[in-house]
Amino acid sequence: MELPQRGSATLSGALYTTLRGWIQTGTLTPGAALPSSRRLAGELSIGRNTVLTALERLVAEGFVISRPGAGLFVARLALPAFESPGPMDTAEGALSARGSALLAHCxxxxxxxxxxxxxxxxxDLFPREQWQRLLRRHQQRAPEQWLAYRMEGGVQALKEALCDYLRLSRSVRCTPQQxxxxxxAQQGFELIARLLADPGDSAWIEExxxxxxQAAFRAAGLALVPVPVDDEGMDPARVPSDAKPPALIYVTPSHQYPRGVTLSLARRLALLESAERHDAWLIEDDYDSEFRYATPPLASLQGLSERTRVIYVGTFSKVxxxxxxxxxxxxPPSLIEPFRRANARLNREGQYVTQAALADFIERGYFARHIARMRRVYQHRQTVLRQVLAPATAEGLSLSAGHAGMHLLASLESASLERTLVEAGNEAGTVLSPLSKYFVGNKPEPGLVLGYAGSNEERITRAGGWLVRAWQTLRTGT
Ligand SMILES: Cc1ncc(COP(=O)(O)O)c(C=O)c1O
Incomplete structure (x- = not known):
């Protein structure tokens, strides 16, 4: 007998795993007597205690039966043949039809x-030490009940701090209770899709x-209706007249993702009107409105209409x-209790210490300072990217206006140019995000979504330089 290590941390773990594997695959016949621990230890040249530990575990788990006075025997288990190919060997066989459909788009x-x-x-510029200090302080102070299951919808201090911030900077109408x-944000989309729409309902999304x-809506069994986005943002007038009325309308009004345009006032009013006419919920995803470089952001859609059913979704992922x-x-006040209950059941609440630290981070002014600093940094990084790409833009590469946000959009002439650039980037280690993958309909536009916020000047210069050379070579064939 040889003892394969099988990646176990200890010898007894390796012996346990090996014997269990032999029992599960039938290599050790059900009912067969096992050698004594002394003999096993001798044959394997390992300590008897090591053998006993492994055997005790096999007995405790029911793989081996101990008959006092007679010894140890392999249990008679109705186990499926372990090593034969089964449904678990390929994801394809294991996934439900819904799971497969969802993954096709992930x-x-x-x-x-x-x-x-x-x-x-x-x-690289997140104020880690400041943040760590706050986390430590709140960890020490955390009341015991914060370690238990919670159902308050979050730490009160964070809700209050957020409410002040949203009222002032985004004209959101809210109280902390809302x-x-x-x-x-992702969890927010999932809750909305599950609680406010039924499978088969339709969701209008930006195209x-x-x-x-989109993944959250798909997972909830909703049918996606792509609504074209132009320079004024999502255009509800371009929804085909025979499209099923929506239960949900999803929009990024401050800074459309990924086109980067701002939803015009006329379109805001048109969307509010569509939502009211169809009795649909408008989902306002305000993921990065803090980063505007030329003008302050327009007030939120949520604050624009008292009557329309708007749910404002925010995230700390970007700020x-x-x-x-x-x-x-x-x-809206009527939905807070059902959402809180469903969230506590489906996702469980948590991170109360982190939430308390975040409330403190906001109240002390660190949050506002970090945002103001990042706004300057991102504007600078965008400028660097534009400068690096200048030789290409001078020859016709068109970039989005970049009044806001964390990325620029480069339009390309053809799908084949997009594909070739992305492939060349993969080979050269410069990963590029093709614009076409942001489309769900059959008319994807070619382009590149160029994030710049997360990269320092040197990285942007290096990657941008590569892109210019690749674009010039592929476009002119030189
Ligand atoms: C349009 C949009 N909404 C929301 C989010 C943030 O999602 P989360 O809060 O789940 O990280 C992102 C992040 O990429 C985004 O691009």
């Missing part, structure tokens, strides 16, 4: 922090638009960092 996330990663803030803290919200997993919903 791109593989590139988690390497590449130069043009869209939507990634300046992680806020539900979530683990990011091109944000894949995260702080995505791994924080904190976001929020501003709900």
């Amino acid at each position: 791109a593989v996330l590139n988690t390497s922090h590449h130069a043009f990663a869209p939507g990634v803030p300046a992680l 806020i539900l803290i979530t683990q990011g 091109p638009g944000y894949g995260g919200a 702080l960092y995505p791994g924080l997993r904190l976001g929020y919903l501003v709900l």
